[in-house]
Amino acid sequence: MAEYYLTLRNAHIACAILSVTLFTFRGCMMLAHSPHVHSAWLKYPSYLIDTFLLTFALMLMTVIHQYPFVTGWLTMKVTLLVVYVLLGTVALKRGRTPGVRAAAFVAALLTVAFLYSVARAHHPLGIFAAAVS
Secondary structure, three states: OHHHHHHHHHHHHHHHHHHHHHHHHHHHHHHOOOHHHHOHHHHHHHHHHHHHHHHHHHHHHHHHOOOOOOOHHHHHHHHHHHHHHHHHHHHHHHOOOHHHHHHHHHHHHHHHHHHHHHHHHOOOOHHHHHHHO
């Protein structure tokens, strides 16, 4: 299974980029008050992309033998993923005012940026790991 590591990693990264790009596009549409932000042609592909993203993540965990709640940086990634999803739902549909939705959108993007830094550093503090060391 280790021979598939690079393929799985690249597929995971590609799905992550697609997922965040689609979320950003939908968030910008929300900020522009577009009625198409909840269109099926935007909403349903995100479910498919995120399913593949999670599948590749689970396969990678198996290949590298590192697991959330055992390995600190993966625990942080899962935690940040939950925060990102919750902020994303507030940004795209649950926020009661445009200001709340906009703030949640920016917070979601900052969360995913930090998640990316955790993934790159393989450290729970991500970009801030160098300052602690």
